[in-house]
Amino acid sequence: MLSRRALGHGIGLRPPHYAAVLDTEPAIDWFEVITENFMVEGGNARRVLRAVCERWPVVLHGVSLSLGSVDPLDEDYLARLARLAREVEPAWVSDHLCWNRFGGHTGHDLWPMPFTEEALGHLVGRVTQVQERLGRQILVENVSRYVGFRHDEMTEWEFLAALAERADCGVLLDVNNAYVSGTNLGFDPALLVDGVPAERVGQIHLAGYSDHGTHLLDSHDHPVADEVWALYRRVVRRVGPVPTLIEWDDAIPPLERLCAESARARAAEAEELVRAAS
Secondary structure, three states: OOOOOOOOEEEEOOHHHHHHHHHHOOOOOEEEEEHHHHOOOOHHHHHHHHHHHOOOOEEEEOOOOOOOOOOOOOHHHHHHHHHHHHHHOOOOEEEEOOEEEEOOEEEEEEEOOOOOHHHHHHHHHHHHHHHHHHOOOEEEEOOOOOOOOOOOOOOHHHHHHHHHHHHOOEEEEEHHHHHHHHHHHOOOHHHHHHHOOHHHEEEEEEEOOEEOOOOEEOOOOOOOOHHHHHHHHHHHHHHOOOOEEEEOOOOOOOHHHHHHHHHHHHHHHHHHHHHHHO
């Protein structure tokens, strides 16, 4: 069973905001950092991270674990991740339900998995191996999808639920990704956010997408869309208060604007909890 931490509402720690974060101490409950940006020991990034860890809880969010790859897990990457986790003592570690490594080469995209029993068994073994290596549960995030697989044997939410149960891991439920995938592939995203086991959801991501006419792109360069806010409220009504992060990674606004978006998430959560209790 997942041990959920009640951290509240956070934002991503990004280089344009380093100085402002340390100088102004914004009213944020926690920070998420991109793991790979802090794996090199020494330097300004690690100095900033140490200072942030003294004042706020921090979580590590990776993009290169490549859980779905058929290549062996990268032992050097895992060793560096384990060292960073020992230093930072994050509230949790997360990565994505995807693959981005093949034949020893790593790409920068998060390529989706086929939802088959074979892929599920492969992922269960990989997640279990990572958790044993790190000595902790991890959260696995649903990615934005732009194509489906003809030979899928189950839905995305059935796949996520089975993975969480069999590997005894948590789910990082990206509500924006659910909306993007549903719109692109023609399914109701409410099915995804309703289908993930509530007790396995350890964190939520909210972000903005860009509309390219033929498809939505998970670009993280806009405010959260109204449709995604509505899905988030739906999740809160079913799951309860879950640590929620605003992702904004391109066309990054001033820190105050990002904090305002996080405050909107806090207010939306509070409203839905009051409604659920009445």
